[in-house]
Amino acid sequence: MSRRAGILEFAVLGLLRESPMHGYELRKRLNTSLGVFRAFSYGSLYPCLKTLVQQGWLIEESGNASEDPLAAPLAGRRAKIVYRLTADGKEHLEELLAQTGPDAWEDEHFGIRFAFFGQTSRDVRVRVLEGRRSRLEERLAKMRASLTRTGERLDDYTLELQRHGMESVEREVRWLNELIESERSGLDRRREATAERTSEETGGQPRHRGGTRPDPSDDIT
Amino acid sequence: MSRRAGILEFAVLGLLRESPMHGYELRKRLNTSLGVFRAFSYGSLYPCLKTLVQQGWLIEESGNASEDPLAAPLAGRRAKIVYRLTADGKEHLEELLAQTGPDAWEDEHFGIRFAFFGQTSRDVRVRVLEGRRSRLEERLAKMRASLTRTGERLDDYTLELQRHGMESVEREVRWLNELIESERSGLDRRREATAERTSEETGGQPRHRGGTRPDPSDDIT
């Protein structure tokens, strides 16, 4: 059981905790809200959903659950397959969210972890941020060492690439410092607020509708 | 023939153009000089080398070719498999280097392309940089649109993640602007210098040896 995360699984579970959705919608959210870094395709999403159902973490429902309540009597609209998190699934997600293992701060995972910080307890948040930071500092050390090394003889472009890369990492470290700082200073107020607060604020807010339909080719890529 | 690039193939060809090497050394270079972004393992490198040999782009040589000429009479040192670029291979690389198709500026490819700018003609360099820039600007537009959209209701962390992501992209755009600018201003001097200059400056510089052996676990990761 619990054959270690996989970032898509994580993302799906996290999104479905906020509200039930069908696959198509899920993918769209994956590639806008969370997808700044990563885009997923149906070819991975649907099989993933299937295995999550098999694990008992999701159930398939039919009916226009997460549809806009304002335009409620759609009636004719064909009922799609809506996925909802089960109790087991919620529990499983809770476990994933509580993990602070090394893969929580690797490049790919960190983004997802951060995206669901709203569902994560503050101490885990801090641990993940700190883990990420030391990961990056370790990397910086190696990059500096590699630049210092006598010999190597890199040409200007390679050098420039490395310089820019290092600056990017340094920038992320500064960002993390600020975040950690602000997590720490947020100690006094919202002391009670750890993993329990999410339920009431994730209620059914109307989905966006009308206004600027922003270019049908979704995902930011 | 020429079954489209693949970044590892590209990197191997590019590195071997500078000087012949054996697999182990190749991987190390891949993961330091170029490897700021990406790390490769033997499990992908050796099979890749094999197919490149089959394509006729590399030949296997035995002998301590790229070894430090200062410590030349190593004699006892067992001869490893040294890979050298063939004429065909060089030609093929030239073609790859000249390509300015859309995948030249996608995230993964762009790094490699840039790393070998020293072997690339200036007009191609500019085209790739500009392509990359417009790619990023396109992305920025989508991100802005997605942030502007009414509804969506993202929580603070997701918002912060997107904000940071956008700033990263904006920063890269500024970097590209500077690079393009400096490529353009470099028009007068080195006018002759396009793809022909690389031969004499890539001669056998001594490999690093002695001094600080920088921590045997290579790759920057």
Add this chain to the structure above:
DNA sequence: TTCGTCATGTAATGGGTTACATGATTAC
């Protein structure tokens, strides 16, 4: 009636990793 979007899926493929197996050489 046709186009665009919504919606769900499958099969083939890709491009890499991990873990393993093996062995030579060098430094202590």
Add this chain to the structure above:
DNA sequence: GTAATCATGTAACCCATTACATGACGAA
């Protein structure tokens, strides 16, 4: 002699993508 590093590989797997197949619905 033994540990670390150098060196070459293979097999099993992973996680995703691409291309494809299918079809319903709404709007022009």
